[in-house]
Amino acid sequence: MVEFKDLTLREGSQVPDLRISDEQGRRVIESLARLDVSCVELSFPRAQERAGWYRHADDLGLRTAALARATPGDVDAALAVDPDEVEIIITSSDVQLEHALGKSRDEARALLVENVRRVTGAGTTAGATLMDAMRADVDFLVECARAAVDAGAAHVTLADTTGAGTTDRVHTVVAAVGDAIGDDAAVAIHTHDDMGVATANATTGVTAGATRVDATIGGIGERAGNAPLEEVAVYLTERGDDLHLDVDELVPAAQSVHQTLDVDVSPDKPVIGDRAYKHESGLHTAAMLREPWTYMPFDPSTYGASNQLLFGEETGRGAVRALLESLDVDATDESVAVALEEIHDRAARADGPLSLEETRELLTDRFGTDA
Structure with missing residues (x-):
């Protein structure tokens, strides 16, 4: 069974010039509830609390997630909105460790473990996201994933943060981490579309063993966007995968999200474009x-x-x-x-x-x- 975590509102908040009001967010959540997505990651509470969105999603029966960097302040802010799970992120590539985080591999791994434990210690489910995973050393990814799971993480998300991954690389990375953690936790794939292959990379991740996919409606997200949920869902459905998703509502729900956010859809965009059929x-x-x-x-x-x-x-x-x-x-x-x-x-x-x-x-x- 493949599950989807929708990140439209959290990723959408990072899009330049896209300002999402409280009411727009609520309407997007209602559209996502029509799809019965497995989880909705609604915000990065350290920057935007959006507690009302979490309660609205709760009322609609959706599982919620909040994003936090591997710092106590971020984790506490995320726990304060009372989500069902907190996603702890830490970078994993050497270039980002040096120039974005300013930490060594050992220091980053220790921060990840410490803050996963901080979440689980509060009685909340923790997930671990390894950023820039497709440019990271595979052995280090495996070490971080194993450490996070041993600390209590319920899943490990491998994020192609810069959209630099190829399908071969995605398959190698997902398979290696999946082998390392086995049945102890789930593997999720998170892709960006900088090279136009976010959908291909997401579905390749599932082929390699991922059982969760991070995606956004229409691919809404920073830079070139994320894997479009509707494209990944159609591809997986057509090849025979079993999805936790109400696909019969896919096109109208996705179009409704774009209308709510006033985000244009290219006429030739797959699945939801005006000329698609x-x-x-x-x-x-x-x-x-x-x-x-x-x-x-x-x-x-x-x-x-x-x-x-x-x-x-x-x-x-x-x-x-x-x-x-x-x-x-x-x-x-x-x-x-x-x-x-x-x-x-x-x-x-x-x-x-x-x-x-x-x-x-x-x-x-x-x-x-x-x-």
């Missing part, structure tokens, strides 16, 4: 009228969406012939030519292509009520 090419529409699977990798209705066949300037004789046949109209060369002219004229007057329903109505009127 639209087809106007004559070759495509002709085939899809006969078999919808012809030019789709999955059934959109599984995820709360639907195909949209469009008819206009790009429509050709093959598509019109298939459409006439579906209306029980004799698709002679003459009727196809007439229908094609009607479609082109109407689309030109409408300043855009017609939907399948509009085109069916147009042709039914043109060729008689028996159609």
